Amino acid sequence: xxxxxxxxxxxxxxxxxxxxxxxxxxxxxxxxxxxxxxxxxxxxxxxxxxxxxxxxxxxxxxxxxxxxxxxxxxxxxxxxxxxxxxxxxxxxxxxxxxxxxxxxxxxxxxxxxxxxxxxxxxxxxxxxxxxxxxxxxxxxxxxxxxxxxxxxxxxxxxxxxxxxxxxxxxxxxxxxxxxxxxxxxxxxxxxxxxxxxxxxxxxxxxxxxxxxxxxxxxxxxxxxxxxxxxxxxxxxxxxxxxxxxxxxxxxxxxxxxxxxxxxxxxxxxxxxxxxxxxxxxxxxxxxxxxxxxxxxxxxxxxxxxxxxxxxxxxxxxxxxxxxxxxxxxxxxxxxxxxxxxxxxxxxxxxxxxxxxxxxxxxxxxxxxxxxxxxxxxxxxxxxxxxxxxxxxxxxxxxxxxxxxxxxxxxxxxxxxxxxxxxxxxxxxxxxxxxxxxxxxxxxxxxxxxxxxxxxxxxxxxxxxxxxxxxxxxxxxxxxxxxxxxxxxxxxxxxxx
Amino acid sequence: xxxxxxxxxxxxxxxxxxxxxxxxxxxxxxxxxxxxxxxxxxxxxxxxxxxxxxxxxxxxxxxxxxxxxxxxxxxxxxxxxxxxxxxxxxxxxxxxxxxxxxxxxxxxxxxxxxxxxxxxxxxxxxxxxxxxxxxxxxxxxxxxxxxxxxxxxxxxxxxxxxxxxxxxxxxxxxxxxxxxxxxxxxxxxxxxxxxxxxxxxxxxxxxxxxxxxxxxxxxxxxxxxxxxxxxxxxxxxxxxxxxxxxxxxxxxxxxxxxxxxxxxxxxxxxxxxxxxxxxxxxxxxxxxxxxxxxxxxxxxxxxxxxxxxxxxxxxxxxxxxxxxxxxxxxxxxxxxxxxxxxxxxxxx
Numbered sequence: 086x087x088x089x090x091x092x093x094x095x096x097x098x099x100x101x102x103x104x105x106x107x108x109x110x111x112x113x114x115x116x117x118x119x120x121x122x123x124x125x126x127x128x129x130x131x132x133x134x135x136x137x138x139x140x141x142x143x144x145x146x147x148x149x150x151x152x153x154x155x156x157x158x159x160x161x162x163x164x165x166x167x168x169x170x171x172x173x174x175x176x177x178x179x180x181x182x183x184x185x186x187x188x189x190x191x192x193x194x195x196x197x198x199x200x201x202x203x204x205x206x207x208x209x210x211x212x213x214x215x216x217x218x219x220x221x222x223x224x225x226x227x228x229x230x231x232x233x234x235x236x237x238x239x240x241x242x243x244x245x246x247x248x249x250x251x252x253x254x255x256x257x258x259x260x261x262x263x264x265x266x267x268x269x270x271x272x273x274x275x276x277x278x279x280x281x282x283x284x285x286x287x288x289x290x291x292x293x294x295x296x297x298x299x300x301x302x303x304x305x306x307x308x309x310x311x312x313x314x315x316x317x318x319x320x321x322x323x324x325x326x327x328x329x330x331x332x333x334x335x336x337x338x339x340x341x342x343x344x345x346x347x348x349x350x351x352x353x354x355x356x357x358x359x360x361x362x363x364x365x366x367x368x369x370x371x372x373x374x375x376x377x378x379x380x381x382x383x384x385x386x387x388x389x390x391x392x393x394x395x396x397x398x399x400x401x402x403x404x405x406x407x408x409x410x411x412x413x414x415x416x417x418x419x420x421x422x423x424x425x426x427x428x429x430x431x432x433x434x435x436x437x438x439x440x441x442x443x444x445x446x447x448x449x450x451x452x453x454x455x456x457x458x459x460x461x462x463x464x465x466x467x468x469x470x471x472x473x474x475x476x477x478x479x480x481x482x483x484x485x486x487x488x489x490x491x492x493x494x495x496x497x498x499x500x501x502x503x504x505x506x507x508x509x510x511x512x513x514x515x516x517x518x519x520x521x522x523x524x525x526x527x528x529x530x531x532x533x534x535x536x537x538x539x540x541x542x543x544x545x546x547x548x549x550x551x552x553x554x555x556x557x558x559x560x561x562x563x564x565x566x567x568x569x570x571x572x573x574x575x576x577x578x579x580x581x
Numbered sequence: 582x583x584x585x586x587x588x589x590x591x592x593x594x595x596x597x598x599x600x601x602x603x604x605x606x607x608x609x610x611x612x613x614x615x616x617x618x619x620x621x622x623x624x625x626x627x628x629x630x631x632x633x634x635x636x637x638x639x640x641x642x643x644x645x646x647x648x649x650x651x652x653x654x655x656x657x658x659x660x661x662x663x664x665x666x667x668x669x670x671x672x673x674x675x676x677x678x679x680x681x682x683x684x685x686x687x688x689x690x691x692x693x694x695x696x697x698x699x700x701x702x703x704x705x706x707x708x709x710x711x712x713x714x715x716x717x718x719x720x721x722x723x724x725x726x727x728x729x730x731x732x733x734x735x736x737x738x739x740x741x742x743x744x745x746x747x748x749x750x751x752x753x754x755x756x757x758x759x760x761x762x763x764x765x766x767x768x769x770x771x772x773x774x775x776x777x778x779x780x781x782x783x784x785x786x787x788x789x790x791x792x793x794x795x796x797x798x799x800x801x802x803x804x805x806x807x808x809x810x811x812x813x814x815x816x817x818x819x820x821x822x823x824x825x826x827x828x829x830x831x832x833x834x835x836x837x838x839x840x841x842x843x844x845x846x847x848x849x850x851x852x853x854x855x856x857x858x859x860x861x862x863x864x865x866x867x868x869x870x871x872x873x874x875x876x877x878x879x880x881x882x883x884x885x886x887x888x889x890x891x892x893x894x895x896x897x898x899x900x901x902x903x904x905x906x907x908x909x910x911x912x913x914x915x916x917x918x919x920x921x922x923x924x925x926x927x928x929x
Binding site: 090098102104105106145147149150153154191193194197201204211217223224226230233234237238240264268271284294 | 695696698699702703704711712713714715716717718720721728741742743744745746748749750752753755756757759760762763764766768769859862863866867870871873874876877878879880881882886
């Protein structure tokens, strides 16, 4: 049984190596290798989850030297759930968008796409499992460059511009994060999360260095907020998600930005400590920006004529929900935020893949007027889009309903100014979500554009398989959320 | 342009007049001529305007007059609407741009001031009692040599104590190279022939880059072997003296770039072509991952790794550090050279 402790490390190193190998393989072999890798990550994470649920958390020494001297990774229930979920979404996004890679990417460069995916997978796993802030930063770098490559590989003007915007904003975020980490090292002399927390506790007890400490918390939070597209820093998002290939958009929206938020939660609990973090008032900033993002993201989405960009702007609103949950500064709020990470990732990746399926039967266009009637021409994608839209709006039975339920109950826990604002804005935002998502559903089921109909059209087996799994997952999250919520609660308890 | 009234009386003007040999009278005469001309023109245009005024017939009735007034009013209104519509384009963006620039400067200033203020609160640099002078550094200094076998403590830290970070870091280099390849590499067709874009980029390269420059070639002949040898020395001595894979690889890469500049791609292609690049970047990284994977696995499971440490100070010592330095050096050298060729003509 103890052999399971090796699994996270195996996955990370194998992902790095298969990325390197993929660079010299043919497109088909690289694809097969990547799918094997993601499946391996899926099963091993499930193993780690079972192990941590039975025997509790464990740390794993990377090398012959114990932690403050050598590197270390750590696995608890929450990490295992995250890794499991990330590999699952990665698998389904690749499966659903696999068909379109051939259309969107030049043929000799298709194997390089899988290089990016492999290295991204390794960085996601490392960000989830890391117990060391500098290791986290190294894999943030890999993650940033890989994500930029995923946008750029489509090689048209729009995606180049989008990748440039993404790189500028994301590198700014990385820079702030790095400055924060460096200042932090200067105060504590440690990079290992648990050691930092100990020294910060003694510093806080003696009341030393309060001003630099606030700046550090601010720098790290803003850096991560830029990278995960919190409201005023979301300028790169719409183009990046709107003009990349379907799998890339799904992966970027549901995995890359979420990994950073998870890193923030980890820093909140395991580096700075919840008490210091929640007392630092930065949670109020998160709350205000999150609430503003919920409204402005939806307003931008309503104005949009391009369906892909509309879905992208809806991401801004949903990221706002997550930050609002973190902004409550309570365990219940964080639980709701983590659950919303899951439900949003599952739904948004499905929406991007389904939207690509719909635009395929509409002459590869993505405007509302062209997409009219697409639900009849590609029924699988139409159903998936409808399920995703309902989930985003928060209709019962779907994943989005549960996360809104938990967010509301987290808001009602304490009676203060946050509660009033949160409840009102949640209601308004739900109506706004409904406004644009229901419009989109109505528009794809308006029987028009018969000239796009192709009698021989078949959505493809991989697309159907991916979509069906997505729909099943959405219902699972909506109907049987209790085990997941309990796992999140156990994981958060292990964190602190 | 409006001149000052006493322009001709200024010191400068007097000097100019003196140098040019013009008297004040001449200038005044010229001005008089100009003034007369202007008056004539004015008279002419006055006459024309009068003629035009007379040519317009007197409005027949009051209704006619009202209609005309209405038309004029409508024209004025539409002109105003036009002005209103164009305002954002003509002035709004300008104002917004200025505000934007101002705000960004203010924001930057605030951030700079905050960070500078923070620095002043930090512990003094290099002080003995600083928090970062703790048990971690102590063990690196005291036991580093015995535990890693490397006389160069930095090499011991990055390739043994914190090897996982360095493993990630070398893959950062790799993924950067992959991204540049996606962006800039020009492809051959399926049957191995160059595409039109590739051919034209090669022709351009021939046009813009110097060919067979004798001075450069002589210099390169002398320098390249020395540079590459020095790079190899820095890599191989990485565990003994300052240096290592990253710095030595960069030196070798610089040598290769000098070589290709002097002798052209055809000669350089004999050693560094796409196939060799793939081998030289993939094999070291795989060896790195495999070797470190083995060491992580044995370390975490408390097994003996069986890798001899050797005598510190000898060239064959410090366990895995020497082979890892060679791997990193190869990757860095190839990546640098690859970047150069990609930016110059889209691949080797």
